[in-house]
Amino acid sequence: MDIEIKPEPFSKEELEKFKRDLRLGKIRRFGAIVSHQKLRFNHNALVAWRKSSLRQKLSAALKEKEYLSHIYLRKPQRLWPYSLYTMVHAKTKEELNLFIEQLSRLLNCRDFRVLNTVKELKKISFNPEINKNKGLPGQ
Numbered sequence: 001m002d003i004e005i006k007p008e009p010f011s012k013e014e015l016e017k018f019k020r021d022l023r024l025g026k027i028r029r030f031g032a033i034v035s036h037q038k039l040r041f042n043h044n045a046l047v048a049w050r051k052s053s054l055r056q057k058l059s060a061a062l063k064e065k066e067y068l069s070h071i072y073l074r075k076p077q078r079l080w081p082y083s084l085y086t087m088v089h090a091k092t093k094e095e096l097n098l099f100i101e102q103l104s105r106l107l108n109c110r111d112f113r114v115l116n117t118v119k120e121l122k123k124i125s126f127n128p129e130i131n132k133n134k135g136l137p138g139q
Contacts, residue, residue, distance in 0.1 A: 018030060040091050041089040041090060041091055042091065043089075043090045043091065043092060043093050043095065043096040043116075044087070044088065044089050044090070044096075044116070044117040045087075045088050045096060045100070045114050045115060045116045045117060046085060046086070046087050046088075046114075046115040046117070047085070047086045047087075047088055047100055047103065047112055047113070047114050047115070048080075048082035048084070048085055048112060048113045048115065049082055049083070049084040049085070049086070049103075049107060049109050049111070049112045050076070050081050050082050050083070050084075050109065050111035050112065051083060051084040051107055051109050052076070052083060053073075054073060054084065058106070058107070059071075061106060062086070062103075062106070065099075065103070067088055067089050067090060067099050068086050068087060068088060068089075069087045069089060070085070070086065070087035071084075071085070071086050071087075072084070072085040073085075082112070082113060084107070086103060088100060088103070100112075100114060
């Protein structure tokens with residue numbers, strides 16, 4: 001469903017219906033799929049940080065950054081010691097570098113690797129319920 005972009009896209013009644021449907025479990029969530037390229041966020045990078053853990057306060061601070069779309073903590077590997085991953089979106093290369101520097105100061109971490117996005121190959125919402133009966137190829 002396409003929604004008109006305006007200050008108040010829904011009536012009070014529509015918002016109440018959304019809230020009721022969420023409460024009743026008729027809908028799980030309501031969100032938007034944004035094409036960051038169409039919004040001119042053409043400088044994107046996955047930044048891998050050598051950070052073994054995150055305190056709750058630091059995690060909350062990261063979640064507040066509007067230029068971050070993903071934040072993951074994973075187990076480091078012997079040949080790749082980075083455990084924190086952030087997906088950073090910016091409109092210019094300079095802005096991207098500024099955001100990464102801000103994150104470096106916030107995390108108190110100078111050991112990181114920037115993996116710039118070359119091309120987006122796939123972007124969908126993952127829902128295993130939709131695909132559970134389709135099976136894997138060859139099954």
